Amino acid sequence: MEPPDGGVTRRTFNSVAAAAAAGWILTACGPKRLYDVPTDRLKQAIADLERRYAEQFGTKVTVSGAQPLPNVEFAYALDISRCIGCRRCVYGCVDENNQSRDPQVQWIRVLQMEKGKGVDFSESNAYYDPELVPEEGHFYVPVQCQQCRNAPCTKVCPTGATWTERDGIVVIDYDWCIGCRYCMAACPYGARHFNWSEPTIPAGELNTSTHYLGNRPRPKGVVEKCTFCIQRTRAGRYPACVEVCPVGARKFGNLLDPDSEIRYIIEHKRVLVLKEELNTMPKFFYFYGT
Amino acid sequence: MKALIWTATGLMVAVGLAVAARQAPPSADAGRAAAQSSAAPPPQEQVEVPPPPFTEGIFPCSSCHADMPVDRTRRELGMHTEIELKHDEEHRWCLDCHNADDRDYLHLASGELVPFEESYRLCGQCHGEKYRDWRAGVHGRRTGEWNGHKKYLLCAHCHNPHAPRFAPIKPMPAPVPPETTVPRSRQGDANGAP
Numbered sequence: 472m473e474p475p476d477g478g479v480t481r482r483t484f485n486s487v488a489a490a491a492a493a494g495w496i497l498t499a500c501g502p503k504r505l506y507d508v509p510t511d512r513l514k515q516a517i518a519d520l521e522r523r524y525a526e527q528f529g530t531k532v533t534v535s536g537a538q539p540l541p542n543v544e545f546a547y548a549l550d551i552s553r554c555i556g557c558r559r560c561v562y563g564c565v566d567e568n569n570q571s572r573d574p575q576v577q578w579i580r581v582l583q584m585e586k587g588k589g590v591d592f593s594e595s596n597a598y599y600d601p602e603l604v605p606e607e608g609h610f611y612v613p614v615q616c617q618q619c620r621n622a623p624c625t626k627v628c629p630t631g632a633t634w635t636e637r638d639g640i641v642v643i644d645y646d647w648c649i650g651c652r653y654c655m656a657a658c659p660y661g662a663r664h665f666n667w668s669e670p671t672i673p674a675g676e677l678n679t680s681t682h683y684l685g686n687r688p689r690p691k692g693v694v695e696k697c698t699f700c701i702q703r704t705r706a707g708r709y710p711a712c713v714e715v716c717p718v719g720a721r722k723f724g725n726l727l728d729p730d731s732e733i734r735y736i737i738e739h740k741r742v743l744v745l746k747e748e749l750n751t752m753p754k755f756f757y758f759y760g761t
Numbered sequence: 762m763k764a765l766i767w768t769a770t771g772l773m774v775a776v777g778l779a780v781a782a783r784q785a786p787p788s789a790d791a792g793r794a795a796a797q798s799s800a801a802p803p804p805q806e807q808v809e810v811p812p813p814p815f816t817e818g819i820f821p822c823s824s825c826h827a828d829m830p831v832d833r834t835r836r837e838l839g840m841h842t843e844i845e846l847k848h849d850e851e852h853r854w855c856l857d858c859h860n861a862d863d864r865d866y867l868h869l870a871s872g873e874l875v876p877f878e879e880s881y882r883l884c885g886q887c888h889g890e891k892y893r894d895w896r897a898g899v900h901g902r903r904t905g906e907w908n909g910h911k912k913y914l915l916c917a918h919c920h921n922p923h924a925p926r927f928a929p930i931k932p933m934p935a936p937v938p939p940e941t942t943v944p945r946s947r948q949g950d951a952n953g954a955p
Contacts (some may be wrong), residue, residue, distance in 0.1 A: 544910075558933035575937045597936060603929035647897070707906040718927065719902035719919070732898040740899075760900060 524688060527701075531677045534687050537705040539638035545699050546639070546726040547710075548736045549613060550760040553720035556581050556604045556611030557670045563715035564615075567700060568686040569678055571670030578664065578697040579712065581679060586610055590745070590757075615660040615712075615751030616697035617745065624654035624663060633694075639726070639754055640699050642684035650692040659746050663696045693735060699723070726754070808896070808913045813877040820877070831861045847924035858883060858922075885917045918927035 508516065517534045524532035561579045571577040586608050595612070597615035607612065622641050625633050632647035633654055654664045671692040681687040682702035690693055704723070715720040724731035724754035733756075736742065740758040774903035790848030813820075825840075835854050838844075846853070858868040866874040867883050875882050898911065901919060905911035916922070 484952070540908075551802060555927070555930070556932060557930055558935075561934050561936075569923055577936055580936065598938060599933070602931065605929060676842070688922040704907065707908050709904075709907055714904070716902070717919075719900065724907050732903075733896040739897075757833045760894065 481661075492722055512670070513683075520683070526587075527688070528674075528677050528679075529649065530677065530679060532681060533686075534684045535680075535705075536701055537682065537702075538635050540705065542725075544639040544726040545618070545704060546724065546731055546733045546754040546756065547618070547699065548722040548742070548756040548758055550619045550720040550722070551610060551612060551757050552759045552761045553613040553718045554581075554613060555718055556583055556609075557717060559715050559717055560613060560712035560721065563711045564697070566676065567678055567703075567711035568698075569670075569672055569681070569688055570664075570668060570695070571689075572673060572676075573671045574666075574668055575665065576664045576666065576670065576695070578662070578695070579613050580661065581613045583609050583611055584747075590743070596668070606650055612757065614660055614745070615755070617660050617751065617755040618679065618697075618699065620752035620754060621750055623657040623749075623751060624711075625655040627657045629653065636684075638705070640701055640704075641696075642698055642701065643694060643696065645687070645689050645695070646682065648693040650694065652694060654694055659749050659751065663694050664693050665694050666705070720760075768904040808881075810878060810881075810915050811911050811918070812913055813880065814918055815877070820865070822859075831856075833861065844923045847926070848922065878915075880922070881916055884922075 486552060517536050520534045521532055524534070550663050556582050558612070561577050561581060562577050563568070564722050565577060566570070569577065570578060579595050582592070582597050583599040583606070584590060584595050588594050590612060599606070599609075618639055618641050620635075620639070622635060625635060625641060629651060630647050630649055632644045632645075633641065635641050650665065652663075652665055655665060655744055667687055672688070678686060679686070682698070682705070685698040685701035700708075700712075704710060709723050710721075713723045722732045722736060724733035726733055727732065737756065740760065741759045742756045744753045744756060833854075833856055858867050860868040860874055863874070866876055867880055868874050869883060870886055881892065881895065891900050895913070895916070898913075901916070902914050903911050904914070916925075920927070
């Protein structure tokens with residue numbers, strides 16, 4: 472039936488209204504990625520998480536939503552000439568970042584290499600287990616997320632669940648990760664880890680100081696990785712692995728601060744990055760302190 | 762507990778210094794006065810460090826050494842037998858670093874006295890490159906905040922000054938190889954299913 476004044480028909484109006492409603496439902500419902508949620512919505516999400524964790528673990532868990540600091544770009548440097556391969560960093564990281572103990576998830580992997588062969592992954596061994604370290608004729612290269620500037624992992628994510636923050640930390644929103652593991656295939660450093668089953672953390676060992684994009688307890692079926700201890704570093708502290716290293720081989724700081732340790736290392740030491748030829752441009756540097 | 766020990770050590774050092782200052786013979790006084798005026802480094806040189814890691818009850822050294830005659834010969838010591846010198850021991854002996862006339866101080870090659878709190882200046886005489894890196898926060902460990910207040914550790918907090926090379930240590934357990942990443946609680950199921 473044609474309306475006499477040539478206006479909108481009932482049918483057109485209903486169709487447009489239905490399409491608009493469907494669009495609104497598709498875009499506005501469900502969890503939001505942290506980078507595009509309004510502040511009040513984020514507060515709500517954090518409150519919900521804290522309540523859920525309190526029920527799950529029977530203790531108060533704080534979830535921080537701290538944003539990147541202005542004029543900060545984080546970088547890391549590791550002194551290969553000093554590392555003795557003691558793996559204190561590995562377990563310091565597990566405790567700080569609530570990684571699953573069983574099945575075992577470890578964000579840092581220490582590779583033992585032979586001195587004669589240089590940094591060669593095909594000749595490396597992560598399962599060395601002697602009585603004492605360092606072993607004669609060997610050196611050690613701990614590998615964790617290299618926080619690439621040109622990160623391959625963030626480009627392949629089909630849901631936008633992983634991205635680079637303004638302070639240079641590559642983060643994962645566990646609520647958006649669908650567990651497809653494309654990012655794990657894309658990462659040339661083996662730095663991303665998948666929760667194949669429900670993570671287990673012994674009662675009382677949970678670190679209750681967490682960050683939304685970092686060490687908050689994860690569910691089964693999501694990918695996780697090193698975040699430069701986002702919950703600590705955005706509050707001014709050093710990452711846990713830096714503090715726990717017994718030989719002081721691990722250094723951390725702000726790349727944009729000319730007086731930082733990182734800048735001193737880059738300007739004065741022999742520095743290398745892993746798999747430079749892939750053009751991933753890591754912000755995790757290795758250097759020779761001697 | 763740790764804080765308590767540090768506090769106690771700090772108190773001991775303070776009390777020890779006060780006692781030493783009162784009891785020392787007048788001949789050493791002039792030396793110490795000179796030391797204290799020259800030992801204070803210029804402000805940009807000063808760094809904040811925790812108290813030196815003394816063995817409990819060993820400081821002030823003068824509480825025993827003040828009345829003892831100085832014997833500079835290399836010999837088997839009757840005391841301090843737990844110290845095994847492995848630090849260029851062929852060329853060095855106690856009094857190359859420790860000050861003979863006032864044992865509560867170390868001394869530089871120039872003869873300038875330095876308190877134990879500034880022992881890094883003594884180490885830096887030979888290990889200049891390491892000293893430079895340490896000042897930049899690159900050699901050794903620093904605690905504090907990456908964008909704020911930082912504290913240094915003395916060389917002696919990590920290296921035993923008498924045998925500075927690190928002893929090998931036991932590594933933490935190796936990771937579980939991938940084929941056994943089935944939860945340990947579910948390994949050995951009758952059906953063998955992961």
